[in-house]
Amino acid sequence: MAETGGPTILGVDVLWVATLLSGVAAFAVLLAIYAATTARDPMAKRVKALNDRREQLKAGITASTSKRRAKLVRHNxxxxxxxxxxxxxxxxxxxxxxxxxxxxxxxxxxxxxxxxxxxxxxxxxxxxxxxxxxxxxxxxxxxxxxxxxxxxxxxxxxxxxxxxxxxxxxxxxxxxxxDAIRKGLPDALDLLVICAEAGLTVDAAFHRVARELGRAYPELGDEFTLTAIELGFLSDRRQAFENLAQRVDLDAVKGVVTTMIQTEKYGTPLASALRVLSAEFRNERMMRAEEKAARLPAIMTIPLILFILPTLFVVILGPAACSIKDALLTH
Incomplete structure (x- = not known):
């Protein structure tokens, strides 16, 4: 006697497909739980590296002999x-x-x-x-x-x-x-404006912004912390800003660096200049978001055809097809 399997659609066993999708969904849930429970502080390793950089700068300035400098350099x-x-x-x-x-x-x-x-x-x-x-x-x-x-x-x-x-x-x-630095730059400039208006120095303002935004934007916090360290230890403060522009391949950061150098050199108001830059960067970020939203329908066409419509057909037509098959077999 022939074995009777479960209901099929287009020659595919519905129960087998449902079991496979249930297994994939269970694995995705376990993966999400693992990712949520093992979240680590993204700034932990960065803070350690920046502290090492602070010690190197401090030692490079205070060392008086070449022998002491040689001990600080670890050759690989x-x-x-x-x-x-x-x-x-x-x-x-x-x-x-x-x-x-x-x-x-x-x-x-x-x-x-x-x-x-x-x-x-x-x-x-x-x-x-x-x-x-x-x-x-x-x-x-x-x-x-x-x-x-x-x-x-x-x-x-x-x-x-x-x-x-x-x-x-x-x-x-x-x-x-x-991209990660570009997303957090407008918020960082807003905080810099607040710190400047509160009377903080430039290096203290960079430290504060890095501490506040370190968890949300660890890359930006890393760069701001390193800039604050260099502002405190380098003899030429302009060099610290130029190092920031060299480390970040972003035109917006170069504009901020130019503004900071001009305020250091000519004594122009820092808060007003940063406020204008922040408004420009926010408008630019909004324009990029609108551009991505406008491209979304065209991007979603292929996933809609390949993944969403077949699933929708199975959910809608599956029970009806199973009922029709059972009705034909009974007659």
């Missing part, structure tokens, strides 16, 4: 070996190192010695990944059913992606960090 043996290797190959240029260090700072990575690792990755990854792909395709007969042009294309793609991988990784981190 692996980085030194990579630097020596690249120097022997005549591929380590100062301009490349400075450009890599700038990208690392903009990505939130404070250790400048990693710039050598980025250049080393550009050199080694094409040899490892691209060479491995070429060996597999041409030496071991991989993808033999493909044409010669396709095999050449996949090998060339592997070489190019391997060479660009460090830059793509840094570019992605810089983009995410810049």
């Amino acid at each position: 043996q692996t980085t030194d070996r990579i630097r020596t290797f690249l120097s022997s190959l005549k591929v380590l240029q100062d301009s490349q190192v400075k450009a890599a260090q700038t990208k690392l700072m903009q990505a939130g990575i404070r250790k400048k010695e990693y710039a050598v690792a980025v250049i080393f990755g550009r050199l080694v990854l094409p040899i490892v990944i691209g060479g491995g792909m070429a060996l597999w395709v041409y030496g071991m007969g991989g993808l033999a059913e493909w044409s010669a042009l396709k095999r050449y294309g996949i090998v060339a793609t592997a070489f190019i992606l391997a060479y660009k991988a460090p830059d793509l990784y840094l570019k992605n981190k810089i983009s995410k960090r810049t």
